[in-house]
Amino acid sequence: DAGITQSPRHKVTETGTPVTLRCHQTENHRYMYWYRQDPGHGLRLIHYSYGVKDTDKGEVSDGYSVSRSKTEDFLLTLESATSSQTSVYFCAISAGFSGQSYEQYFGPGTRLTVT
Amino acid sequence: AQSVTQPDIHITVSEGASLELRCNYSYGATPYLFWYVQSPGQGLQLLLKYFSGDTLVQGIKGFEAEFKRSQSSFNLRKPSVHWSDAAEYFCAVGARSGANNLFFGTGTRLTVIP
Numbered sequence: 001d002a003g004i005t006q007s008p009r010h011k012v013t014e015t016g017t018p019v020t021l022r023c024h025q026t027e028n029h030r031y032m033y034w035y036r037q038d039p040g041h042g043l044r045l046i047h048y049s050y051g052v053k054d055t056d057k058g059e060v061s062d063g064y065s066v067s068r069s070k071t072e073d074f075l076l077t078l079e080s081a082t083s084s085q086t087s088v089y090f091c092a093i094s095a096g097f098s099g100q101s102y103e104q105y106f107g108p109g110t111r112l113t114v115t
Numbered sequence: 116a117q118s119v120t121q122p123d124i125h126i127t128v129s130e131g132a133s134l135e136l137r138c139n140y141s142y143g144a145t146p147y148l149f150w151y152v153q154s155p156g157q158g159l160q161l162l163l164k165y166f167s168g169d170t171l172v173q174g175i176k177g178f179e180a181e182f183k184r185s186q187s188s189f190n191l192r193k194p195s196v197h198w199s200d201a202a203e204y205f206c207a208v209g210a211r212s213g214a215n216n217l218f219f220g221t222g223t224r225l226t227v228i229p
Contacts (some may be wrong), residue, residue: 005182031214042119042205042219043159050214090158094215102147102166102215106158 003027004107006091012113019078021110023091025071031094032074033058033104034066036087043090051097081114088112094106117142118220121220128196136191138180138206138225147209148189149217150180162204163182165189180189182215201227 003026013019023032031050035043035058045058047066055066062087065077078085087112092104122187128134140146147166151159163174170182180191187208203224209218 033214033216040221042221043207043217044219045216048214048216056214096215102209103149103161103164104215104217105161106151108158 003103004091004093004105006089006107006110008110009108010111012070012115013081014115015082016080018079019112019114021076021091021112023074023076023107025093027093027095027105028071029093029095031096031104032068033092033094034064034074034076035090035092036060036085036111037090038087046076060083062084078112081112082103086112086114117146117210117218119208119218119220120204121204121206121223123223124221125224125226127226127228130198131195134193134196134200134225136204136206136225137144138189138191138220139187140189140206140208142208142210145184146190147211147215148180148182149207149209150174150191151205151207152176152179152202153205154182159203159205162191192207196225196227198227198229201225 005024007022033048034046044060049055051066067075091107094104120139149164150162165182203222206220209217
């Protein structure tokens with residue numbers, strides 16, 4: 001299994017509070033991604049990173065921000081959590097074309113509940 | 116823009132029976148195609164992938180998939196299902212450029228009955 005960890009694994013928070021989820025990899029892969037998984041929607045890309053300090057928006061980025069200060073860590077922040085952000089969040093990594101390995105590998109997920 | 120359709124939300128098969136899960140994609144060029152499996156409470160595991168070449172690709176756990184350009188399909192098959200195959204299956208399409216972003220289908224839940 002790819003070396004990807006996510007923390008916390010479970011979190012319950014109140015509406016309006018800030019929340020930060022962490023993804024940590026030990027594979028030294030260039031690309032990192034944050035997805036959310038909701039019933040009936042599959043997985044949808046929130047933000048992704050193509051290098052340290054290089055990030056871009058995905059399909060459902062409103063209400064989320066990210067940061068990547070080191071190759072191994074990719075943080076997802078909900079500045080002011082809302083109930084619509086209750087979801088399971090997955091981090092993924094990919095070596096990309098430079099590594100001749102296009103596929104993405106996924107972490108175990110973080111279940112976030114906003115009350 | 117890319118999109119993926121998995122028309123079957125839920126499929127039930129008997130153990131030992133054959134399985135085919137459908138996936139149709141929309142993409143303006145030849146895509147990268149993937150199947151992932153997710154067991155309850157777990158992350159996604161890559162089953163197989165298609166990049167180029169032979170249109171019939173083999174994956175882990177005895178799964179295979181066939182890329183049919185004319186039908187924009189990438190259906191997943193297994194000749195004999197085991198009870199441990201019960202899970203949710205996701206088809207995904209990726210662009211051949213940039214950060215390799217994936218677009219996922221909504222998934223098919225597989226139930227296996229004895």
